[in-house]
Amino acid sequence: MIESNDSLLDIEVQPSKLDIGYTSTILRSPTKPMILLKKSIAERTGPLFHDFNLGILDHDLTKNSVRNGEPIGERIVVHGTVRNEIGEPIPNTILEIWQANAAGRYVHKVDQHNAPLDPNFLGTGRCRTDEHGNYKFYTIKPGAYPWGNHHNAWRPNHIHFSLFGNQIISRLVTQMYFPGDPLLEYDPIYKAVKAKGRELLISKFDLDITEPNYALGYRFDIVLRGSQATPFENR
């Protein structure tokens, strides 16, 4: 049923669905066996958004919701390459990003953490990979914040990423972390990833893309599932 160039989730790096350290997985993760699907055109394709016009400041979270000044915090530039599993760059694919502000507060109304909102920072943006699969965006380094998973639980600094690739099976939602964060070893969401995969979620400080007198640079390369660098043609 499976063609030779198909790939499944790599269970040696991906998290399990159920992880009792992350308590909300207990009632929300499927428990019955997955059904292996013979792929149809719907699985070989996915949304491409070629007609979607990014706003000119979508890739710059330090500027895209300024009201009366610059957002507070440490300015950073994040870049990387998006590839498939055989190492081919994936051009022209959309990344969506969202994050807390420098104080560790999300704009989302559900977030009631007692830390200040920043009137000049929404904390969301988008960018698209270029013809070599490279992406880049500017933002403020997000702060850590407490959450209710267990006593004294704090999430490490992180940026949420959402990517599409060229097929519905290459869909990825993940989180990028920062090197040397002492909270990582206490974080059940990060640690739910198998040991072999954890390093892949930690960005690397990169002096080469650090912009003098402006922003610290971090590299975060991403590998999407599958081996299809270009979209499958419908007909």
Added chain:
Amino acid sequence: MLQTPSQTVGPYFAYGLTPKQYGYDFKNLTTNILESVLEGKEIITIKGKIFDGENKVIPDAMIELWQNDGEHNFFGRFGTGSESDSHFAFQTIKPNSVDGQAPFVTLIVFMRGQLIHSYTRFYFSDETELNKQDLVLNSVPAERQNTIIAQKKDSCYEFNIYMQGENETVFFEV
């Protein structure tokens, strides 16, 4: 190369992924109304809720819809946090049958408490003949097939998603 591991979408995705729906000032990538460009095709509404292992409705999930029958393709997205009863809804058209298989629509489910998203699909209760001979539906144990058939009710199709329990929805390894 090793796949980048998945992480949960978390509880605070709305202003990034479904901003307009939740009232944030940022342009949407897509919405839940997908039919607007098509004339002469019957518009259908899919409506449902997502339930956790204690049968409680989940108010902080996000559903993505993808359909491609070779003629039309649509991608939509809707969070369950904006309606008072936490339902999701999409307007689209019914896909065509491809290669004699029953028409279906793919859904991807994201939420806090899922480290990795779940793929499911729904078929249509008024496609009895095609459903009966569909290869994928028939690869699902008979007693679970109903969990992925959207039921036609008055003006819409109802498709509820059960993450766990006796009626756990069929999720696919794609």
